[in-house]
Amino acid sequence: MKKIRLSTGREVPARAGQSILDALKEAEVFLTASCGGKGTCGKCKVKLLEGKAGIEGYGKLTTEERKAGLVLACQSFPEGGISIEIPENSRIVVGEKIAVSRAQNLLELVQAFGSGVSPLVEEAGLDIPHPAIEDNSSDLERLKRALREARVLDDGHFNFSHAFLSGMGHALREAGWEVVFRYAGRDAVSVKPKGRTQYGVAVDIGTTTVVVYLVDLSSGRLIDAGSTYNSQIRYGDDVITRIIQATEGGQLSTLRETVRDDINGLIGAMLQKRGIPFGDVEFAVISGNTTMSHLFWGFNPASIREEPYVPGVSFYPLLRGADSGLAMDQGGIVYTLPSVASYVGGDIVAGVLASGMNRKSEVALFMDIGTNGEIAVGNNEWLMTAACSAGPCFEGSGIRHGMRATEGAIESVKIRPGDFEPEIGIISGNHGEKTPVARGVCGSGMIDAISEMLLKGVIDRKGKFHPGLGTPRLRRGEDGMEFVLAKNSASGDITLTEVDIENILRAKAAIYAGVSSLLKEVGLTLDAIEKVYIAGGFGNYLNVEKAIILGMLPDMPREKFVFLGNTSITGAYLCLVSGDLREEAGEIASKMTYMELSVSPGFMNEYMSALFLPHTDASQFPTVEKMLGADQPL
8 A cells, every 4th residue: 555645744545556636535635637537637736746656648737837746646646655745726625524514504594594495496206107008108298297186386387408308218217207306496307216315506606716515405404515726717817817818818618617617526526425426416506706607607708897897697597407517417407696797796695695784774894805805885775885806815816825725824923023933823634733734825814914014013004024124034035025934834935025915905905995985985984884794715714903904904893893704605505595595685686786996086096095004094093003103104
């Protein structure tokens, strides 16, 4: 038995003749492998650090990637003990522990909203007489007759898709004509043997990451959860770049195929782990910003970035599994959360739904801090929303040692006064390592680090390093001055550069300027806000105090802040299990008024003012000014 040592310190056994991909899969370490391990998709990349492996092919790997030691896991066979590093964009994170920790909270949330489990796809048991010489009606006519006799619908009339009809005959005979007929409204979905569990998937398509929940639709129970990078990122970090690639670059079908493969990789890993046939997944809910939803369905997104910024589709019809290309029953139903405008999509509708702010009389502020910073303000009578391009830096992209909030990420930073030595907290993968190994820094770690640097006098209010601090942590690197957060880590020294800090300041300025502009548009001040709901991938790790010092969050009483995590996937789950909440999501989208910041005359002034730490207007951050005193003048 050979050993594969991961850069995290974990060891995975590999049998003779077993590929790296299969050995990792057996150890529940999942890689993106859209082609099923045939070596054609080029996505299961790993870096061979030590040892030898037999390589049967390099697929689509470039010469530069091969020189860097990258190989395809499906085409590489260990010849002895080896050490590998899994790039972040190759990894699929699937974990039952993740699902179990969230499952009870999700069901409680459904109940708190006064709703029960009512999936879109309903079912009816049928005992259909077997065909005989004296009764030679076709399979479809026999099914229709059984439906009329069972009074499933008053008139028994259903719409039967090609996908349904193509598998119907085999399914009826496989079940011995004792079946469960599943349907959505008047649309036939499937016929299955009695006793088969019905599953659904909730999908959050983020600009940077993709998250999938696998759910038992009979109970609403969350079975598993998984996440991975959105592989579209290779075509551009932001939605504008991807729209240009899809339209002017002729890559629409490629972008669609790319994200669909990511989703199917997650679905496939979870189903394989539990021995569930993909045909038992009969309902899917898609949540994403307007561009991501258009790209998923292959709809032309050109008008999203062209004035007057009108998307092709806002309210999506129910479409079939066969139309989506998802790993599910091809006759199954796919629901897409509605969008509000070109830059406020179904993910924000899902977030507002998950927060419950649309049900309360108090005025609340909702902030989704991700690649695109979306904001909503309102209550049960009115809702207004806007979007600002924060960029993907808080999710790791564009930052020299940036990464998502996953295993090995520096999530918290404190800097000792005097010697400026950092104390870091690292996200652990709980694989038995005595000490977690730092691999990079995630969004919360970046915010902590910059806030600490400001408080301890390492940087000034423009984000520039103070010279002559007398610490080896501050040095000149390839991109100018940089501060070393961790030495000799799994990825070498992990640093934050002045260029990194500039990118983060631009992102936080866009978010804060969006909040300021939206509140001024509706004639409110921060005093009118009773709650601030924070959503986003790294919200669970975010330190409110440090985010306020940075000038990203408004300086308000700390008890008003509520962290909700990834509300896009939470809202998708709610729509997956509840018909009432699907209807409510549509009402939220219809109610929202959109403010286009790109044509707002005051937004750029707000943005420029917010490019400092924490802001050029000291009166907006009184508690921060008190902390800084007179030592950090503007």
